[in-house]
Amino acid sequence: MATGYIRTEADQPAPDTSPAEEVAELLLLTAGEPTGPVNISWEQEPGNI
Amino acid sequence: MTEKLNLSGPADLLATIAHLLGRTPTESFVILTAQGGALGATVRVDAPAHIEPMNYAQTLTSYATNDEEATASYVVVYSDEDLDNYAYAAHVAALVNELATARMPVRNVWLVTSTHWADFGTDDHNSLDEIRDSNANATLVYNGSAQDVDVYNPALLGTWALSVQAPAGSEEDRAAACTAWAAALDSTETPDTQTMRELAGAFQHKMIRDYLFCETINTQNGNFADVMLGKFNGRPDWERVDRAEALAFELMKAVPSGQRAPMLTLMGWLEWLKGRGTQADRYLKLAASDVEDFRLAVLLRELIGRGYIADVARDSTTSYRRRII
Incomplete structure (x- = not known):
C-alpha cells in the first residue's frame, strides 16, 4: 500500500518545497529522538558459528 | 565462492x-x-x-x-x-x-x-x-572482501570548473533530464562532457532533481513518499545504484563548489537506502556545507540522525549486500 499523508493547516509546506523535501518534512513531524545514524547489513552467505 | x-x-x-x-x-x-x-x-x-x-x-x-x-x-x-x-x-x-x-x-x-x-x-x-x-x-x-572505498574523493574534484545553468523546469526539461539520466545509468560508458554538464545542470533544479532521484530506482511505484522512504516494488538493481553514485561523483567534477550539493545529496540518500547511515550522514553533511543549509540534505540528515532506516534496508530479501564471500 502506498504511503499517504494528510497535512493540517498548521503544517503546510513552503511554496517552493520540492516533493522529496515535503516527504522528509512530514516524516520529521513524527520521528523519534536523535540517536545518530544506523547501519544495518544482512549476512550474504550465513556463516557457521 | x-x-x-x-x-x-x-x-x-x-x-x-x-x-x-x-x-x-x-x-x-x-x-x-x-x-x-x-x-x-x-x-x-x-x-x-x-x-x-x-x-x-x-x-x-x-x-x-x-x-x-x-x-x-x-x-x-x-x-x-x-x-x-x-x-x-x-x-x-x-x-x-x-x-x-x-x-x-x-x-x-x-x-x-x-x-x-x-x-x-x-x-x-x-x-x-x-x-x-x-x-x-x-x-x-x-576472497576479496575489503574495507569500503569511498566513491567521494575530494582530491579528484579539481579546483576549477565553469558553472552550469539549471533548466527552466518545464515538463520537456524534466522528461529530457530523466531520459538522459536513465541512459547514463544503463550505459557502461562514461557520458561525454557536454552530457555531464547538462545532467549536472538538471540536478540544480530541485523539482527535476527529485525526479532524477526516482529515476535511479527502477523498481519503484512512482509515489514520491514511497520512493524517498525506500519502499519499492521489489529488490532494486543495486549495481545501477552503485553506478548512480559513481556517476554523481563524475557530475561533481563537471561543476564548481557551490553546485555539488544535489549530487552529494543523491549519494547520501543512496547510501541510506543501502543501510549505511554513517556514510549517508557524511555525504549529506558535505552537501550542506557545499551549499549552506541545502534543504533536502539538512532534512534527510536530521531524519537519518533520528535512527530512521530505509524500508528497503530492513528486509534481507531486498537489501543491499556487500559481497564478502
Whole structure:
C-alpha cells in the first residue's frame, strides 16, 4: 500500500518545497529522538558459528 | 565462492563485523542477530551519549527485530570511553534484558577498544592481532572482501570548473533530464562532457532533481513518499545504484563548489537506502556545507540522525549486500 499523508493547516509546506523535501518534512513531524545514524547489513552467505 | 564461512570463536566473529559493515566501528554498539548457527542482521548504532539505558535498549532492540527469524544475538561495544569504570554497563544490561524479552537472548557481549578486546565487564586484555590474524579475516580478505572505498574523493574534484545553468523546469526539461539520466545509468560508458554538464545542470533544479532521484530506482511505484522512504516494488538493481553514485561523483567534477550539493545529496540518500547511515550522514553533511543549509540534505540528515532506516534496508530479501564471500 502506498504511503499517504494528510497535512493540517498548521503544517503546510513552503511554496517552493520540492516533493522529496515535503516527504522528509512530514516524516520529521513524527520521528523519534536523535540517536545518530544506523547501519544495518544482512549476512550474504550465513556463516557457521 | 559458495562455501560457508566457519566462525569458530570470538575473534572470528569480531573480524567478520568489519567486513559486514564495510569498516571497523568506533564508539558504537553492534548487535548481530542469529538463528541457530547462522548470522542474520548486523546493526550498528552510535554509543549512547545522553540517552537513558532503557530507551536506548528499546530503540536498538526495535532495530534488531527487523530480523524476524532471529532466535539469539551477540552484542559488541566498540569504545575507548572510561574503560576503568565499565562505561555503558547500564546500557548493556538493559539491552541484554530487552533482547531476551524480544526472544533473541544474548549469547555473548564483547568490548573492543583501540588496543584490545575482552568479554564485556572483565579485565581481560586480548590482543587485536587475534582478530586481524583470525581464520575468518584471512578467508574474507583472500576472497576479496575489503574495507569500503569511498566513491567521494575530494582530491579528484579539481579546483576549477565553469558553472552550469539549471533548466527552466518545464515538463520537456524534466522528461529530457530523466531520459538522459536513465541512459547514463544503463550505459557502461562514461557520458561525454557536454552530457555531464547538462545532467549536472538538471540536478540544480530541485523539482527535476527529485525526479532524477526516482529515476535511479527502477523498481519503484512512482509515489514520491514511497520512493524517498525506500519502499519499492521489489529488490532494486543495486549495481545501477552503485553506478548512480559513481556517476554523481563524475557530475561533481563537471561543476564548481557551490553546485555539488544535489549530487552529494543523491549519494547520501543512496547510501541510506543501502543501510549505511554513517556514510549517508557524511555525504549529506558535505552537501550542506557545499551549499549552506541545502534543504533536502539538512532534512534527510536530521531524519537519518533520528535512527530512521530505509524500508528497503530492513528486509534481507531486498537489501543491499556487500559481497564478502
